[in-house]
Structure formats: structure tokens, C-alpha cells
Amino acid sequence: MPRKVTVPDFTESDEGTKHYKRFKGLDYSTDETQIDDSRSPRAVNVIADEGGFPERRYGWRTLLQFSDADGKAVPVAGIFPYENDSDEENLTLIVHAGSKLYAVKLDTDYKEVKDSRKELLDKLNSGGRSQGFYMHGKLFILTGEHYVVYDGKTAVHAVDDNAYCPLTSYQRKATGGGETYENVNMLCKWRKNRFIGDGTSTTYQLDVTGIDKDCTPTAAYLNGSAITVKSYDAEKGTVTFETAPSAPENAGISNFEVKFAKTTEDRKKVLGCTIFAIYGMDGSSNRVFISGNKEHAAMEWFSGLSDPTYFPDINYSVVGSSDFPIMCYLKAQGELLLIKKDNRQEGTIWHHSGAMLNDVATFPLKEGVPGYGAIAKYSSANLNDDPLYLSPRGVYAPTTTYYNNMQVRQLFCRSRRVNPKLCKERRLADAVAACWRGWYVLVIDGCAYVADGNQDKADNGYEWYYWTNVPAKVLCSHEQALYFGTEDGRVCRFNDDLVDENNDIMMNAFSDDGAAIHTEWATKLDTMNTPMILKTMPKRGSGVHLKAYTRSAVEIWVRLETDHGTLMKRVTADRLNFHYIGFERFPFGTVVNSIIPFLFKRKGWKAIQVILQSDTVDEGFGVHEVVIRYFIAKYAKRQ
Structure with missing residues (x-):
């Protein structure tokens, strides 16, 4: 075989x-x-x-360290580069650390200039985070208990110390009457009335009763000459002069003014605010909107035209139910968006747009789409033209589009690919965010989730990245730099500035404080x-x-x-x-x-x-x- x-x-x-x-x-x-x-x-x-x-x-490096008189580190609550610094060679950082506000100069290498650290103010609230904005060359800071201003020349002072004093009425006679004019300033206890003297009356009636007993009214003719106040009746709201004010040269025209005080609790509404937005008519940025007061969680107030020291007592809105606070502001397509705390009871996105009513600027409020609201007060930021905020279910963006000449409002999730990890993070409510180099940097409990706005968005949102060892309590983006403050009193910045003469990144940029x-x-x-x-x-x-x-x-x-x-x-x-x-x-x-x-x-x-x-x-x-x-x-x- x-x-x-x-x-x-x-x-x-x-x-x-x-x-x-x-x-x-x-x-x-x-x-x-x-x-x-x-x-x-x-x-x-x-x-x-x-x-x-x-x-x-x-990587990042520590620039500054702050501590109290006993040498114990204090948390950094806010970092504000002073935008109108006259010193072209050095950068001035205004830092809220612990209960104090400091000004520190940094040289071109971001080293602290010797003997430059200056304590500007003490006895600020030491908890939470501070917010700051710039207007008319001055830096205004909200801490949640204080509202202060710094002009780069004199010491920081409370805004209400020199707040705008409104003229509440004019062309008043001795017995009253006249025309109402400006509204009461919530920040200022002082107000003014203008009167028409008659040459015989010595007692004049103010436009309110119950004025402050411990603040003596003052009076003067409109040409600047003083008028002596003999006495005043705080309860009745009357002022008596030594001699009768003279009659005006032009009959019926106010010729003297009385300044007096009437303290209310309204001041606390402004001082308790923790968030702000700059907004105005026709896309202008000439009014300050503020909110975040714990005692008035669903209320906001807005300032007078181009004056952040003047908050008329009628310039306010009540946004939805008082049970759910306003969490943050965003701007989108010419509107100011208010994001309320996440809830299933009412709309969480509200819209402001400017309108003129009887020659008065108004900002009517409209309820937008329901959906996930915000969970973190300081997570809002605009990445390029995309308004972003953190909700319990990830990072969302409210958008407005037009279809067949109809306005369509929608709410899109921008973080779907990282939500399984992001939404399980502890302390979501303490998240902070800033936009830097085309990235939306969201820091939660020492880790950063970074949305890359330099790459095209897909159906599931941005391309996301995850960073560890970013111990930021507060973030501050300024020009090309990103600063952050820590719980242990450090002010740090990321190392993107460490380049050689050919603008190539140096290797010491790739370390976190070494x-x-x-x-x-x-x-x-x-x-x-x-x-x-x-x-x-x-x-x-x-x-x-x-x-x-x-x-x-x-x-x-x-x-x-x-x-x-x-x-x-x-x-x-x-x-x-x-x-x-x-x-x-x-x-x-x-x-x-x-x-x-x-x-x-x-x-x-x-x-x-x-x-x-x-x-x-x-x-x-x-x-x-x-x-x-x-x-x-x-x-x-x-x-």
C-alpha cells in the first residue's frame, strides 16, 4: 500500500x-x-x-505666596490684573487673599518686584470667591459682603463711600410739590432736592419723611453759596434755615439745593452680590448687572448708564421662582442670558434684551428653554462665540437659531464624551472656569476638564482633555496668561510664557512647580x-x-x-x-x-x-x- x-x-x-x-x-x-x-x-x-x-x-509655577500675621497660609479669593496700570514695565496684580486686598508688581519675568507688595484694604470677607470688572479706568470688586473700587492711585475704598448722590426731585416749593427726577441710589444714603426760594419761608419740606437723625442736611444755592441750616425735623422731613432763601432771578426755576440722608436696607442687597455681567443697549457695555445675593436668590439689579456706583432702586428683576437662585450670566447673540439653578419646576435659561420705553432704557426678561440649569456659580464662560456653563449633567450651551424666519432656542450638551467621568466628580458646585488660548478650562477638585475650541465641534460637542494636579480655587485669564489662586495662599501661572529667543518652548515649562x-x-x-x-x-x-x-x-x-x-x-x-x-x-x-x-x-x-x-x-x-x-x-x- x-x-x-x-x-x-x-x-x-x-x-x-x-x-x-x-x-x-x-x-x-x-x-x-x-x-x-x-x-x-x-x-x-x-x-x-x-x-x-x-x-x-x-506646567505651572508659583508666583506669590500669601499668609496672615502668624505665617499661616490664607486662601486666595480673587486675582485681578490691573488693566490701566501706568507702569509699562511691570504688571500689577490685585489679589484678594484671606481678609485683605493686596497690590503686587511683577517684572517681565513674572518675579515679584522687591518691596512692591502693598496692602490696600483689610477686613474683607475671607470666604468664597471675589469677582471684578473694569469701568472708566477703575477696578470694581464684589466679594459677597463688600463692594470696593481701586483706581490705581489712591487706597481702595468702599463704593458706597463715594456713590452717586441722585437728585430725586426739583422745582419744589416750601410746602413740597415739584417734579420727580432720579431714583434713589440703593448704594447711597444721601439724596438731593432742589427748591424754589420765595424770600420769606424758612422751613422747607423734603420729598420724604423719616430722614436720618444723625446726619445734618446741608444746603447751598446753585451758584455755590452756602445756606446755613438752623434745624431739621427728621421725622417730618423738614429743614429750617437761619434766613429765608432768596427768590430766583428767573421765576419758577430752582435756585437752591438741599442734601440729606435717609438710610435703607437696600444697600445690603448690592453688597451681598457675588456675580456680575457688563451689558447695555444695542450691544454696548455700559451697565453692570449683578446678582448672587443669598438673601434675594432670584433677584438681579442693574446700574445706571455708565455708572457702577449708581443702582436705582427700581432697576431690578425677579427671575422666576425665589426657590431657585440665579447662578451665572452669559452673553450670546446680543442677549444677556441668566442661568438659574438646575430644577424641574421652571425654565432655567432666561433672556435679557434692551428696549426703549418712553425714552427710558429697559431690559425686559423672557423665559427661555427648560432644561438643565447650572450647578456651579463660577463655571460660565464664552469659548469663542459659544456660551458654556456646568450643569449636573455636563457642560451645556444655550443657542439661538433661525428656521423659516422663526427664532428657535435650544440647549446643547458640549461634553457628552467626558460626562461619565465629569458628572461623578465631587464638589461640582465649587467648579471654576476660564477661557485661555482657545480652551475652556473647567477645574473641579484639583482636576481640569479642557474643551478645545481650536478644533471643530462634532455632534457630541468639543474634543476634551483631562489634566491632573491643578489645585485652582480661582482662575483668571489675562491676555495670553492663565493665573490661578489656591486654598493654601499661592498665586500661580501656567508656563506658556517660558520660551527662548526663537519662541520655542523651553523644557522647564513642563513641570508643576518643579x-x-x-x-x-x-x-x-x-x-x-x-x-x-x-x-x-x-x-x-x-x-x-x-x-x-x-x-x-x-x-x-x-x-x-x-x-x-x-x-x-x-x-x-x-x-x-x-x-x-x-x-x-x-x-x-x-x-x-x-x-x-x-x-x-x-x-x-x-x-x-x-x-x-x-x-x-x-x-x-x-x-x-x-x-x-x-x-x-x-x-x-x-x-
């Missing part, structure tokens, strides 16, 4: 190559095997460069669309294209579906720079790319993930592409 001969199978295994490039942001929204090839399920402390490729975020920034970028856990087939990554054909820096050390980890990752090799992506010569790791290349083959093998896997990590201090990190070459082996037979 002839013997049966078995012929070996000499055919090659099926081969494939997977390229991961044109990277985008994070995706926590679903299983890490199901996300888009361009997104990462575990990116930490990276941000997209101008081309969209992930690189290590900027500490390493742990950085990761991972591909998806990829089955190569064949989850039931075992595969092998051969020794050759796979690799990573890293971005080269003066110093860059990267660990390459590979994770299979059966483990948590294995460190395969450590590589460097250095390039020669004569500013940084280290002979223990001397680079000979000068190119800005580093293409590194893996040269290791992994076999018998259903799914694979490449994880790039870096924990080195003062070193860059960036990735352009990851390539995995694989062979199809056999069908999987077990878990």
Missing part, C-alpha cells in the same frame, strides 16, 4: 496594519474597544497642538474588527512616531485584553539644542520628528492597546502616529 503524505500549508497568514493618527480628544462615553480610532480612552495631562496632535500640557507631570496617551483597546480571532504583532513593522523635543523620554506599554499593561521599552525622542547639553544623554539629531520601531513581539491576543507614558520632569512629550502590524493566527477557543 502506498503511504499517505501530508503536505504542509505554505500559504502566508493574513496580515494587517493599523494606523492611529489624526488624533482627537478623550472618549469616556463607551467601552474602550468601541470608540473611534482617533480618540483615547485614557489620556492624562495632554492637549492638542495647533495641528491637533496630543502633546504634554504646560514636579514632573505624569502624562499618558493610549490608543483604543483594538480588536482589529476580529474579536474572535487571535492575532500576533511581529517584531518588525510596528512603531511610534513621536514628536521630538530637546528632552523627551517615553515609556511604551502594551496592554492585551488579558492584562493591565506591560512595559516593553523606554525610548528617547531628543533633538540637539545647545541651550541644553546633557552628556549622559547626548542627542545627535536635530530633526523635530522621532520615528521609533517597537522591535518586540506580542502574540495570541484578541485585542491590543498601546500606552505611551512619561513621568520625567522638564521634558516634552508628543505623538504623531502609532502603527501596529499584525498577523491573523487562529480562532479563539477560550476566554
Whole structure:
């Protein structure tokens, strides 16, 4: 009998190559095997460069430290670069730390100028956060208990010390009457009445009764000559003069004025406010809107025209139910938006727009769409033209569009891909946000969620990134800089300014106060669309294209579906720079790319993930592409 001969199978295994490039942001929204090839399920402390490729975020450094008389650190409640500083060489920072307000000058290297620190004011409230705005060359600050102003020349003082004194009536006679004019200023106890003298009457009736007993009224002719006050009756609201004021040259025209005080509780309504917006008619920015008073949670007030010291007592709105406070302001498409606390009882988005009524500027209020309201008072910011705020279900944007000449208001979630992690964060109500370099930076409990406005929005919102070790209690974006204040009294800034003479970023920009920034970028856990087939990554054909820096050390980890990752090799992506010569790791290349083959093998896997990590201090990190070459082996037979 002839013997049966078995012929070996000499055919090659099926081969494939997977390229991961044109990277985008994070995706926590679903299983890490199901996300888009361009997104990462575990990116930490990276941000997209101008081309969209992930690189290590900027680090930060401490500029200032504040403490009390006993040397104990005090929390920073507000940071305000003084916009109208006459000192062109130095930057003045106004800092609210603890119960004090300071002015500190920083030189061009952001070092504190010797002997420049100046205490401006004491006995400010020491809790919470302060908000500041600029008008007419002055800085106005709301603390929740105080409303103060700084003009860069004299000491800071309470706004109500020199608030506008309104002329409440004119052309009054000795017995009263006349015409009403300006409304009472909630901030100012003083007000003025103008009278027509008759040459015989010595007692004149003011336009209110019950004036302050301890504040003597004063009087003067409109030409500036003083009139002596003999006595006054606070209860009746009358003023008696030594001699009768003379009659005017032009009959029926007011010729003298009386200034008197009548204190009310209205002042506390303004001083208790914690949020503001600058808004006005026809898109102008000439009025201040304020809210956030805990005792009047659903109320807001707005100032007189171009005068933040004048809050007429009739300039207010009650926004919906008093059970749910106004949380924040936003501007969008010429309207001022008010975002109320999240609730299911009423609309959470309200709209102001300016209108003239009987030659008086008014700001009628309209209820907008219902939906998720705000949870964090200081989370609102406009990223480019997109108004954003934090709700219990992520970051939302109220928008207005037009369809068939009809106005359509909608509310869109901008953070769907990071919501599974974001919405589980503790202390969401303490979140703070600022826009910087085209990013919306939202800091919660020491971690930052960053929306990249430099990349195109998709249906699920922005591309998002996640940063750790950002201990910000307050944020302040100024020009190209982002400052933050901490609970332990530090004022810090991010290191994007640390560049050389060629405007290249220096390596000391990549550290947090001298500490390493742990950085990761991972591909998806990829089955190569064949989850039931075992595969092998051969020794050759796979690799990573890293971005080269003066110093860059990267660990390459590979994770299979059966483990948590294995460190395969450590590589460097250095390039020669004569500013940084280290002979223990001397680079000979000068190119800005580093293409590194893996040269290791992994076999018998259903799914694979490449994880790039870096924990080195003062070193860059960036990735352009990851390539995995694989062979199809056999069908999987077990878990």
C-alpha cells in the first residue's frame, strides 16, 4: 500500500496594519474597544497642538505666596490684573487673599518686584470667591459682603463711600410739590432736592419723611453759596434755615439745593452680590448687572448708564421662582442670558434684551428653554462665540437659531464624551472656569476638564482633555496668561510664557512647580474588527512616531485584553539644542520628528492597546502616529 503524505500549508497568514493618527480628544462615553480610532480612552495631562496632535500640557509655577500675621497660609479669593496700570514695565496684580486686598508688581519675568507688595484694604470677607470688572479706568470688586473700587492711585475704598448722590426731585416749593427726577441710589444714603426760594419761608419740606437723625442736611444755592441750616425735623422731613432763601432771578426755576440722608436696607442687597455681567443697549457695555445675593436668590439689579456706583432702586428683576437662585450670566447673540439653578419646576435659561420705553432704557426678561440649569456659580464662560456653563449633567450651551424666519432656542450638551467621568466628580458646585488660548478650562477638585475650541465641534460637542494636579480655587485669564489662586495662599501661572529667543518652548515649562507631570496617551483597546480571532504583532513593522523635543523620554506599554499593561521599552525622542547639553544623554539629531520601531513581539491576543507614558520632569512629550502590524493566527477557543 502506498503511504499517505501530508503536505504542509505554505500559504502566508493574513496580515494587517493599523494606523492611529489624526488624533482627537478623550472618549469616556463607551467601552474602550468601541470608540473611534482617533480618540483615547485614557489620556492624562495632554492637549492638542495647533495641528491637533496630543502633546504634554504646560506646567505651572508659583508666583506669590500669601499668609496672615502668624505665617499661616490664607486662601486666595480673587486675582485681578490691573488693566490701566501706568507702569509699562511691570504688571500689577490685585489679589484678594484671606481678609485683605493686596497690590503686587511683577517684572517681565513674572518675579515679584522687591518691596512692591502693598496692602490696600483689610477686613474683607475671607470666604468664597471675589469677582471684578473694569469701568472708566477703575477696578470694581464684589466679594459677597463688600463692594470696593481701586483706581490705581489712591487706597481702595468702599463704593458706597463715594456713590452717586441722585437728585430725586426739583422745582419744589416750601410746602413740597415739584417734579420727580432720579431714583434713589440703593448704594447711597444721601439724596438731593432742589427748591424754589420765595424770600420769606424758612422751613422747607423734603420729598420724604423719616430722614436720618444723625446726619445734618446741608444746603447751598446753585451758584455755590452756602445756606446755613438752623434745624431739621427728621421725622417730618423738614429743614429750617437761619434766613429765608432768596427768590430766583428767573421765576419758577430752582435756585437752591438741599442734601440729606435717609438710610435703607437696600444697600445690603448690592453688597451681598457675588456675580456680575457688563451689558447695555444695542450691544454696548455700559451697565453692570449683578446678582448672587443669598438673601434675594432670584433677584438681579442693574446700574445706571455708565455708572457702577449708581443702582436705582427700581432697576431690578425677579427671575422666576425665589426657590431657585440665579447662578451665572452669559452673553450670546446680543442677549444677556441668566442661568438659574438646575430644577424641574421652571425654565432655567432666561433672556435679557434692551428696549426703549418712553425714552427710558429697559431690559425686559423672557423665559427661555427648560432644561438643565447650572450647578456651579463660577463655571460660565464664552469659548469663542459659544456660551458654556456646568450643569449636573455636563457642560451645556444655550443657542439661538433661525428656521423659516422663526427664532428657535435650544440647549446643547458640549461634553457628552467626558460626562461619565465629569458628572461623578465631587464638589461640582465649587467648579471654576476660564477661557485661555482657545480652551475652556473647567477645574473641579484639583482636576481640569479642557474643551478645545481650536478644533471643530462634532455632534457630541468639543474634543476634551483631562489634566491632573491643578489645585485652582480661582482662575483668571489675562491676555495670553492663565493665573490661578489656591486654598493654601499661592498665586500661580501656567508656563506658556517660558520660551527662548526663537519662541520655542523651553523644557522647564513642563513641570508643576518643579514636579514632573505624569502624562499618558493610549490608543483604543483594538480588536482589529476580529474579536474572535487571535492575532500576533511581529517584531518588525510596528512603531511610534513621536514628536521630538530637546528632552523627551517615553515609556511604551502594551496592554492585551488579558492584562493591565506591560512595559516593553523606554525610548528617547531628543533633538540637539545647545541651550541644553546633557552628556549622559547626548542627542545627535536635530530633526523635530522621532520615528521609533517597537522591535518586540506580542502574540495570541484578541485585542491590543498601546500606552505611551512619561513621568520625567522638564521634558516634552508628543505623538504623531502609532502603527501596529499584525498577523491573523487562529480562532479563539477560550476566554
